[in-house]
Amino acid sequence: MALSSLFVSLPLPIPRPPSTSKSSRFLPIRASPAAAAAASPSFDLRRYWTSLISEVEGELDAAMPIRPPESIHNAMRHAVLPGAGKEGAAKRAPPVLCVAACELLGAPRAAALPTAAALEMLHAASLVHDDLPCFDAAPTRRGRPSTHAAYGTDMAVLAGDALFPLAYTHVISRTPSPDPVSHAVLLRVLAELARTVGSTGMAAGQFLDLAGASALGEAEVMQVLTKKFGEMAECSAACGAMLGGAGPDEEAALRRYGRTIGVLYELVDDMRSASGNGKMRSNASVLRSLGMDRALGIVEELKAQAKTEADRFGDKYGDRVLPLYSFVDYAVERGFELQDAATAKL
Numbered sequence: 001m002a003l004s005s006l007f008v009s010l011p012l013p014i015p016r017p018p019s020t021s022k023s024s025r026f027l028p029i030r031a032s033p034a035a036a037a038a039a040s041p042s043f044d045l046r047r048y049w050t051s052l053i054s055e056v057e058g059e060l061d062a063a064m065p066i067r068p069p070e071s072i073h074n075a076m077r078h079a080v081l082p083g084a085g086k087e088g089a090a091k092r093a094p095p096v097l098c099v100a101a102c103e104l105l106g107a108p109r110a111a112a113l114p115t116a117a118a119l120e121m122l123h124a125a126s127l128v129h130d131d132l133p134c135f136d137a138a139p140t141r142r143g144r145p146s147t148h149a150a151y152g153t154d155m156a157v158l159a160g161d162a163l164f165p166l167a168y169t170h171v172i173s174r175t176p177s178p179d180p181v182s183h184a185v186l187l188r189v190l191a192e193l194a195r196t197v198g199s200t201g202m203a204a205g206q207f208l209d210l211a212g213a214s215a216l217g218e219a220e221v222m223q224v225l226t227k228k229f230g231e232m233a234e235c236s237a238a239c240g241a242m243l244g245g246a247g248p249d250e251e252a253a254l255r256r257y258g259r260t261i262g263v264l265y266e267l268v269d270d271m272r273s274a275s276g277n278g279k280m281r282s283n284a285s286v287l288r289s290l291g292m293d294r295a296l297g298i299v300e301e302l303k304a305q306a307k308t309e310a311d312r313f314g315d316k317y318g319d320r321v322l323p324l325y326s327f328v329d330y331a332v333e334r335g336f337e338l339q340d341a342a343t344a345k346l
Helices: 033-038 045-063 070-080 093-104 109-130 147-151 153-174 183-197 202-210 218-244 248-274 286-290 292-333
Strands: none
Touching (some): 045 109, 070 109, 070 147, 070 153, 093 109, 093 218, 109 183, 109 202, 153 183, 202 218
């Protein structure tokens, strides 16, 4: 039985475009009027991202005080907080995506911040486990030793295990409820977080990766990227939508947008790794399976798909949609580096 038949594929259509040359850069797509407006210098993604980081870092720092057993809590803080690793704060994509989706709908940032911090805890926990010797055996993460390299495999496993329930309790204890977030929405957010990291979500992606999907075809490779990386971004956007009061159609569009962004972000990381500019984090390398030409084509398709989903919000929400457009371009171009100045005190 093909691996792809074990799980229901998420709707991520990837029609084949005309072939591009090996020397091509990421090709421009024809943007909609709304997307063209979003390219205006009136919106500064770097400033928006940086403004969020300090608030998210404050939530995370307060949620993880050093307490007995200190070894576990030190390992947890190492995994989640950037410390001396200059890349740490720059990787807060799930929280930023969650808050951006919530603010798009006009809800206050405070409604989303606890969930944004919880998403980073879950993301960090998944990376701690992903780096373990039984998985990717990665010695470094975000510019410094991975958690198991710094604290031992035993403490890394325990730190990851502890971060999962901490994320759920943080959402429950810190989210302002029932106003502006109703108890019903809070329960939906918790269910979404649990589903994402469970056996049909990111754990399924890890299984498919371990099972050797890289030896199969394009559909299987994209399935790994969707499950292993797209799930977290989909969850981030979906939780922001719930907390912001989205209707069913809006939530569905933001889910599709987030899932596409997650796959796009990881695919570009894979391509950057092949050129010596990043770290290969998945056995399911599109480059190994399909080559650079096809990977470039898929990048353009994903960019177009994400911007199409963002287009759905332009007429109704105006400039509040600009972070969504900018996120697409940043996922590909990585046009700026975020500094840790906001978090150097941690």
